[in-house]
Amino acid sequence: MITFEHVSKVYGEGNRPALAEVTLQVDRGDFVFLVGPSGSGKSTFLRLVLKEEKASSGTVQVAGRDVGRLRSWKVPALRRQIGVVFQDFRLLADKSVFENVAFALQVLGKPRHVIAQSVPETLALVGLGGKERRRPHELSGGEQQRVAIARAFVNRPALLLADEPTGNLDPETSVGIMKLLDRINRTGTTIVMATHDDDIVDQMRKRVVELRDGRVVRDEDRGVYGSSR
Amino acid sequence: MRLGFVVREMGAGLRRNFTMTVAVVLVTMVSLFFFGLGLLVQQQVSILKGDWYDRVQVSVFLCGPVSTEEDCPTGAVTSAQRDALRAQLESSPLVDRVFYESQQDAYDNFLEQFDDAITENVTPDQLPESFRVRLTDPSRYQEVREQFSGQPGVEDVPDDRAVLGPLFAAMDGATRVALGLAALMLVCSVLLVSTTIRLTAFSRRREVSIMRLVGASRALIQLPFVLEGVIASLVGAVLASGALYALVEFGVGRLRERPDFTTRLVETSDVLFPTAPVMLGVGVVFAVVASLLSLRRWLRV
Known part of the structure; x- marks a missing residue:
């Protein structure tokens, strides 16, 4: 699903690289935790996958495409295969729950009947059935994150990127979110999740990739957050 | 569905930036009015030249x-x-x-x-x-x-040209002044369009970032911004054409009613074609170019 080969990324000339010679493979259906302290390169990794940034050297492949060589007008097609979830949810405050999720389909030009069917389906999947008419500010943090996950998943992407999705949530709510992500992973969706949350990583026992100063220092299946903290 | 989406977004943008939209409309109107005036004066010059050559x-x-x-x-x-x-x-x-x-x-x-x-x-x-x-x-x-x-x-x-020469020179001068003012105002309208887009892009940065992430095409993201500028310019161009029509209808028309005035003059039909379509075209082209240039600057896709 994702293949990094000797990928480096330097922001601005003369700076320390944010990623240095990273080689990594994520297979279809994997669930991978990306851990490491702030500034270790987790976000840069996700941004390279999305082609928000261009690698300084090395090749990045996502879903069989060489992202570095992708023409700019083809980037939207790449992003349609990737769902993204953030720590701060990024919902539209003036739209209802339903409209927030439908927005992702509307801008892709999906017909009305498709939207009318898949949005309630996805909201039911994330456990928000019956809350379609609410506004984001009427929901708890966990519920808002579920809306964001629904929006990222409504188009059934092959890959879901999550950047600290539990960063703003209490431990109990975070467990609920992780269960949801696990359920999505079981549908065959590849998930890459950057996190600081050691409890979660230790509970889930999934593959763990640890970054430090832009380098992969650990990559183990069924790993824990690690002693590095 | 997608067209409806673009139109809704555009309408929201126009409402959100109402004062800026009005400014764009007015500045475009003034600039295109002078532009159209220059065109009409040139038409009058060629009418006079034609008549003079006929009669010479x-x-x-x-x-x-x-x-x-x-x-x-x-x-x-x-x-x-x-x-x-x-x-x-x-x-x-x-x-x-x-x-x-x-x-x-x-x-x-x-x-x-x-x-x-x-x-x-x-x-x-x-x-x-x-x-x-x-x-x-x-x-x-x-x-x-x-x-x-x-x-x-x-x-x-x-x-005979000793008589007509200064007249033609004066009308050419008037054309240059009108076109100069038009150019100045067009610069203003381009800057205003750019500022408006910058404001809109800022107020809609969250929508835009989500659209990018879910893979909306660049055209879909940019179109509402461009259309906002085009609509505002079109309204300005229509108002300018109306003002020019009124000027010819009432100003030049009164001159024509005087019995001793036999020179052929520009008519309202000259405003309708070709002046007004040219004004609309210039307005639209400038709005599109200004929008695209400022989108490159203010809206990463």
Whole structure:
């Protein structure tokens, strides 16, 4: 699903690289935790996958495409295969729950009947059935994150990127979110999740990739957050 | 669905930036008004030139009893000189037809053109006889003039353009002023469009970032911004065309109603075509270019 080969990324000339010679493979259906302290390169990794940034050297492949060589007008097609979830949810405050999720389909030009069917389906999947008419500010943090996950998943992407999705949530709510992500992973969706949350990583026992100063220092299946903290 | 989406987004943008939209409309209107005015003045110039070329006649005035020594050293024209001039005119390839106007003819025309207060002191022999010459090619007027002025028996071949020249120069000047103002205002409207887009992009940064992430095409993200500018410019262009129409209808129209005003003038139909469509086109093109340039700057896709 994702293949990094000797990928480096330097922001601005003369700076320390944010990623240095990273080689990594994520297979279809994997669930991978990306851990490491702030500034270790987790976000840069996700941004390279999305082609928000261009690698300084090395090749990045996502879903069989060489992202570095992708023409700019083809980037939207790449992003349609990737769902993204953030720590701060990024919902539209003036739209209802339903409209927030439908927005992702509307801008892709999906017909009305498709939207009318898949949005309630996805909201039911994330456990928000019956809350379609609410506004984001009427929901708890966990519920808002579920809306964001629904929006990222409504188009059934092959890959879901999550950047600290539990960063703003209490431990109990975070467990609920992780269960949801696990359920999505079981549908065959590849998930890459950057996190600081050691409890979660230790509970889930999934593959763990640890970054430090832009380098992969650990990559183990069924790993824990690690002693590095 | 997608078209509906674009239209809704555009409408939201126009409402959100209402004051800026009004500013864009007004500035575009003023700039296109001056632009259209310049075009109309140029149309008037070409109408005048066309009419003048249609009418152009070279008048070869012959020496008469009242001619001065300086103009006519040989005195009044002799019949031999007159016949020689006529033969020369008729054989010239530049000449289409020649009319002879005797002193009596000149006097009759004079009576027709002016009222009694002037004509009562004039007698036929005070007026010069002349050849009125129609040319095959009016633009080669000057050649004929040079060929015949100074010939024996010719008093003068006046240059009508000496009268029209300053008028054309003044109208060209007016065109330049109008187009200069139009250019200045167009710069203002481009800057305003750019500022508006910057504001809109900022107020909609969250929507835009989500659209990018879910893979909306660049066209879909940018189109509402471009259309906002285009709609505002179109409204401005329509208002400017209306103002110009009113100017021609009421300003020029009043001039035309005066009985002694016989010159052909631009009409409201000239405003409708081609001036108004050109104004709309220029307005749209500028809005699109300004939008695309500022989108590159303010809206990463």
